[in-house]
Amino acid sequence: MDKIKSVAEQITGGKAPVDPVEGQSAAPSEPKGGKGEFPKPGAFPVESQVDRPVGIQEDMEKKPEPATVQEGEDGFDHYKPAGKLLGKKTIVTGGDSGIGRAAAVMFAMEGADVAIVYLPEEQVDADKTKKLIEAAGRQCLLLPQDIRDEEGCKRVISTVVTQWGHIDVLVNNASVMYSVPDITDISTEQFDRTIKTNIYGTFFLTRAAVPHIPKGGSIIVTASQVAYAGPPMLVDYTMTKAALVGLVRSLSNQLLPKGIRVNAVCPGPVWTPLQPAAMDPSQMKEWHNSPAPIGRIGQPSELGPAYVFLASQDGSFISGQSIHVNGGAIVNG
Template sequence: MDTVKSIVDRATGGESATAAPGGETASKGEFAKPGDFPIESQVDRAVGIQDDMTKKPSPATLQEGDEDFTQYKAAKKLLGKKTIVTGGDSGIGRAAAVMFAMEGADVALVYLPEEQKDAEKSKQLIVQAGGQCLLFPQDIRDEQGCKRVIDSVVQAWGKIDVLVNNASVMYSIPDITDITTEQFDRTIKTNIYGTFFMTRAAVPHIPKGGSIIVTASQVAYAGPPMLVDYSMTKGAQVAMVRCLSNQLLSKGIRVNAVCPGPVWTPLQPAAMSEDQMKEWHNSPAPIGRIGQPSELGPAYVFLASQDASFISGQSIHVNGGAIVAG
């Protein structure tokens, strides 16, 4: 039976994960530019692996025009904060985690065991940015596993200032009769149960001034026909954010959602066939392209910081110009 101490020892690798700030080390050519996203699918896998993608999503470089990248400029808005990011091994979760570290926070990452390779890369980027990093390979469908993660972070750091419920699974199925009960169960239990389990366990350890952020989605409002079960869960997350905000504001804890539009992450290749990926590429956001995770990261920094001290119960739409109600 794992003890909290044994989990913390594994998460830290037995050493203090600190280093001088540095940011990400990948070259510009490693990241996809607008119109340069390859048609690739990992739909034969249970999860998408960012390290195996031909063109990597960018965690901390912002696009400037069609060709240029500029490094995210931090201002130490989260100095000394202790944070948790589920699904922080890749995609939007990695971008939020790396930018948190650049802003002065320490970050604990929660991810599936199959995503260990991506998680190690995220940890490397966090350490290079000057943050401490704990790694927790844990399926968030496991109620007791979520509690052990929270207990371990509290033992290591004493508190949780920011919880980012980012981990989700998605399947692209055009016909509801083809959605299996097994798939439906996994989607509901990861996206709803997992978010609930992590939040319920964390709330007693979040001090006044803390923040909970949920990665919902534009699809909660748009109703894409091939994402019935996924969209259901995202609508539920938006409702949870509103209710929980009303419940926790008296304790000084803010609760908000970020609703991404089309963004280049491992979630897409893992959910779509090559034909579906082609269709997705041909339907960009109104801005004329698909987004990078690094373009979502600043929204998480904003909501986690005191810059957003008067914002709670809201959904921040970072979707490339799509107009949605809500």
């Protein structure tokens, strides 16, 4: 336990990542040669990224008022790990920044090795997340991949299984979002991109991963409060998040006999790179001035513990559910 506390101090002390704690040496995140070698960043083929809203956390300047429970750049210093995921092998899509980074780093703080899947243009954020994971004494695999590519998703799973043997936790977190007030202005290209990223990508990765998830494993999907609230400017995005809630319910019933739990986390308004990438300045101002009932916008580090809970034995009696972390909004359904 002292080692775990030491790791938390290393990550959250406001300093650059330091060497792993004694007795927890981090294996190289890029194995040399042989069957276990995985591609370097940029090696996976991707589809065209033209006009795709890619949010980079390092580019975010103006931030909302921080939560009182956290301080520091990433907000991990309030989190107290307890070894809940020791030795687990995990995948987090969109793990380079925002909610995905929070989940990935907290998984590492709890003792898990983490593979993060991200777009090549998000490399700067991915590199930072990797340093935070390795500061916790855990391995981090960097897997740049557009999850709209079915074969690419298969390669992601194959790479992780070759390296680690199996997958204990799969977090389907990556998504794209566009804010368009009028449905007649949603282009077919935008609709196709949103559906394929948010639904196809989740399906492709989950289908490829399930044969490699042992009894006791967990699949977590990032849905959203919008699936229940239906904001008028996010029609296509809302469709995808509602579909993911349905996926969670159905897949839970299918996989529970195998001992695999499936759940969703439904964030409310949270400050991540997705918002400034998808909204124009006026929309951002309106969003920022319409906080959750708690009176502010949430921080990614306030979402991370929900993923740890669902990934660990703490959530062993929970499946097919949507956990709402939304700052007090009442949600039915």
